[in-house]
Amino acid sequence: MRRWLVIAAAALLTGAPAGADRVERATPTMTASVEPIGNGRFRAVLHFDEDAPLWIFHRSAVTREGNEDWRQLSWTVRTRGVRLTRIGNHAALVPTAGRMPQTVEIFVRPFAQDLLADYTPAVTFTDGTLAMFSDHFTMRPAPSVEAVAALGASFNSLPDYRGGNPRVVFRSGGTTMRHDGERIARKHFDTPAYVTYGNAAPRISNEISALVDPGLPQWLREQLLAEVPGLLDLYAQKLGPHKGGRPELIAAWEGPTPNLVSFGGSVMDETIILQIEGDRLIAPSRQAFGFVRQFIAHEAAHFWLGSTVGYGDPGDAWTSEGGADLMAQRAAEAIDRQHDASAFIEGSLNNCAAMASDGPLKAAPERHGQQAFYACGLVFSLVAEHHARQSGGDFFSFWRGLIEAERDDGVASVEDWLAALRRAGGTDEQIALISTMHEVGVRDTAASLSALLGSAGYSVTRGEDGRLRLS
Numbered sequence: 079m080r081r082w083l084v085i086a087a088a089a090l091l092t093g094a095p096a097g098a099d100r101v102e103r104a105t106p107t108m109t110a111s112v113e114p115i116g117n118g119r120f121r122a123v124l125h126f127d128e129d130a131p132l133w134i135f136h137r138s139a140v141t142r143e144g145n146e147d148w149r150q151l152s153w154t155v156r157t158r159g160v161r162l163t164r165i166g167n168h169a170a171l172v173p174t175a176g177r178m179p180q181t182v183e184i185f186v187r188p189f190a191q192d193l194l195a196d197y198t199p200a201v202t203f204t205d206g207t208l209a210m211f212s213d214h215f216t217m218r219p220a221p222s223v224e225a226v227a228a229l230g231a232s233f234n235s236l237p238d239y240r241g242g243n244p245r246v247v248f249r250s251g252g253t254t255m256r257h258d259g260e261r262i263a264r265k266h267f268d269t270p271a272y273v274t275y276g277n278a279a280p281r282i283s284n285e286i287s288a289l290v291d292p293g294l295p296q297w298l299r300e301q302l303l304a305e306v307p308g309l310l311d312l313y314a315q316k317l318g319p320h321k322g323g324r325p326e327l328i329a330a331w332e333g334p335t336p337n338l339v340s341f342g343g344s345v346m347d348e349t350i351i352l353q354i355e356g357d358r359l360i361a362p363s364r365q366a367f368g369f370v371r372q373f374i375a376h377e378a379a380h381f382w383l384g385s386t387v388g389y390g391d392p393g394d395a396w397t398s399e400g401g402a403d404l405m406a407q408r409a410a411e412a413i414d415r416q417h418d419a420s421a422f423i424e425g426s427l428n429n430c431a432a433m434a435s436d437g438p439l440k441a442a443p444e445r446h447g448q449q450a451f452y453a454c455g456l457v458f459s460l461v462a463e464h465h466a467r468q469s470g471g472d473f474f475s476f477w478r479g480l481i482e483a484e485r486d487d488g489v490a491s492v493e494d495w496l497a498a499l500r501r502a503g504g505t506d507e508q509i510a511l512i513s514t515m516h517e518v519g520v521r522d523t524a525a526s527l528s529a530l531l532g533s534a535g536y537s538v539t540r541g542e543d544g545r546l547r548l549s
Contacts, residue, residue, distance in 0.1 A: 106268070107241025108133070110215035112186070113249035114275060120186040122215055124171075128239060130178060130219030134226055136233075136244070137214055138169040139196030145446060148199065149214075152189040157182045165226040167444060168233065172223070195395075195448040197270070197344050201330050201351055204293030207276025209328050209351070212267045216244035231392045231443035243268045256280065258326050258348070259287035270346050272328060280326075285310075287326045294331040297362040298354065301370055302329055306350070309378040312409055316474035317481060320381040321488075322348040329353075334360050341373040345380035352377065368410070368417065375406035383477065387484045390491035393440030393516075395448065397495045400426075400455015401477060404463065408473055423460070424548050427531070427538075429453035431524040431546060438519040440492075457527055458512050462495075464534035465503035476502055492516055508533055 111123045126133060141148050147164045155162050160182050161174050171182060188200030188208055201209040219239050220226050229235065247266040248255065257265050257273045259280040265273060280289040285307040290299050306327055314320065329352040332340070338356035345351070352373075359366050379402040389398045403426065407419035433450035436442075442450050463473040480498040484490045490498075496509050511520075511530050520526045524546060528538040537549045 105241060106243060106245040107219065107239055108217050108244045110244070110246045111249065112210070112212075112215060112246065113251040114253055115185075115251065118187060120188065120210070122184045122186050124182045124184065124215065124217065126178065126180055126182075126217075126219075128219055128241060130239075131222055132170050132172040132178060132220050132226070133217040134165070134168045134170045134220045134233065135214070136216045136218060137196055138164075138167060139193040140446070142192035142194045145194070148189050148191070148193060152187045152199075154185040155182065156185055165223055167229060167231050168226050170220070170226060171217070192342060194446055195392075195443065197346070197351070198342070198353065201272070201328060201353060203276065203278050203291040203330050204333075205276065205278055205291070207274060207278035207289075207291075209272040209274045209289075209330075210248070211270070211272055212246040212248070213270035215246050218244070230441070234391070248273045250275075256289070258324075259289070272346075272349055272351065274328065285324070287324060288329070289327065290329045291331040293333075294329060294354065295360050295362075298331075298359060298370065299329075301367065302327065302352070302374065305371060305374050306378060308413075309375050309409060310381065312412065313378060313382060313405075313474075317382045317478050321386040322381070324348065325350060325381070327352070331355070339366065339369055341369070343373065343377040345377050345385055347385055348381075350377050368414075371410055371413070372406050372422075375409040376402045379405040379409070382481060383490075387481050387488055387490040390489050391440070392443040393438075394492045396439055396451040396455030396458065396516075397490060397492060398455075399451040400453070400457070400459050401473075403452050403456045404459040404473055405477070420548065423456065424546070426453040426456040427527060427546050427548065430457050431527055434515060434519065434523045436519075439516045454515065457531065460536070461504065461508055461512070461530060461534045462499050462502060464536075465499065468503055505533065 107128045109125045112120055115121045140146055147169055149162060149169055153162060157179060159174050159176065159179060161172055163170055163172055188210065190200045190202045192198060197211050199211055199214050220236055225236060245266055245268055250263045253275050254277060255262055255273055255275050259282045274289060278289055278292060280287050288303055290302065310325060326349045328349065332353055332355035334357040335355050336357050339358045340355040342353035343351060383398040383401045389395050407422055410417040411419060430450065430453035433447060434454050436445060436447055439450060439454060442448050459473065462476045466472055466476040480490050480495065484494055496513060500509060508530060511526060514520055524540065528546060531538050539547050539549060541547060
């Protein structure tokens with residue numbers, strides 16, 4: 079099963095400053111206006127209110143296949159004297175001569191392929207409906223090419239600028255445009271969001287607004303509509319209220335690709351985006367049913383672990399990603415007594431041992447190694463769960479305490495997570511090892527993880543094939 083999961087507070091995925099997902103009321107430094115112009119294309123006009131040598135995009139992820147800059151594959155700059163380029167880890171607009179113009183026009187052909195650790199630019203339905211992501215049009219000024227080249231995945235070290243959150247304005251252009259189930263002609267966003275263009279109609283209830291691809295297999299459609307509200311209720315009982323109002327579900331079917339089960343998903347504020355693919359999902363089976371439940375449970379957990387509280391810098395994402403993975407397993411166990419999480423947990427342990435050997439977790443975004451966040455984050459979460467159980471709680475109570483402690487500022491960083499672990503009873507040795515793996519890495523990840531889980535009551539053995547096994 080191929081899995082790609084991208085979640086967390088939307089503005090925080092690319093290293094925006096803590097709390098940047100909250101709307102700032104200052105005049106925005108830049109505004110983007112986006113509308114369809116026919117033949118499957120869109121026109122984007124970017125307006126800059128501050129003079130700067132160049133502008134960089136808030137989100138600069140590359141394609142999952144090939145690590146390419148996706149904008150250069152699908153955007154055409156129409157304004158003379160401006161070039162779309164990549165500087166180190168960041169996509170940018172730079173003047174080819176003289177000053178940066180105040181307005182830049184771009185023709186956009188929606189890009190529907192997977193990105194590495196970021197939201198899909200355009201999610202497409204089998205009937206032609208598509209969902210466009212606003213935050214890929216937002217930018218910030220930069221002082222020089224050299225300053226951008228020196229950046230890692232985060233741009234927090236660049237100088238502050240005077241404006242508020244960038245604003246993205248979508249216009250219908252005479253087509254059917256919707257947001258949160260409502261048909262609209264114009265909508266502006268100061269925080270990340272999807273809008274949809276096309277004829278697919280949502281199913282709206284008190285619990286959820288669901289826009290589901292008409293091509294999705296019927297059993298999958300029914301499971302989504304039944305289980306998302308139930309999982310949200312379960313999490314609300316365990317974790318308290320999440321930020322935002324009525325959830326919106328956008329679920330796309332990418333076709334019956336042979337010999338494949340593939341789930342892609344993301345959560346921001348009130349919206350769940352799902353992209354589902356594979357011929358093994360055409361007909362229902364217990365295995366497929368379990369895959370879908372775990373996937374939905376992971377995404378639903380991100381209304382709390384990622385949206386209600388984000389995770390700070392890009393390299394801190396293992397707190398939310400691994401937490402959502404373990405929480406999905408525990409939710410599945412609560413719903414289905416026959417669910418067995420052991421194989422998934424053991425797989426995460428071995429994946430962490432392999433993936434974390436490349437260096438510190440906090441630098442994973444720079445080396446395109448974000449998948450380590452899921453595996454290592456789950457292993458670290460087992461330690462937190464162990465201590466929570468020792469005091470009569472569980473993994474949900476560990477996160478409920480962390481959410482309540484950080485709800486006001488909206489960020490649960492690695493430092494916050496480790497402080498919560500200490501409050502739950504985590505030892506100095508456990509905290510030091512997790513911190514070391516995060517900050518600098520360890521030489522023998524398998525031995526370090528075995529010792530870490532051993533200190534949390536797990537028995538870990540290493541087979542002749544080198545694989546770690548829990549017993």
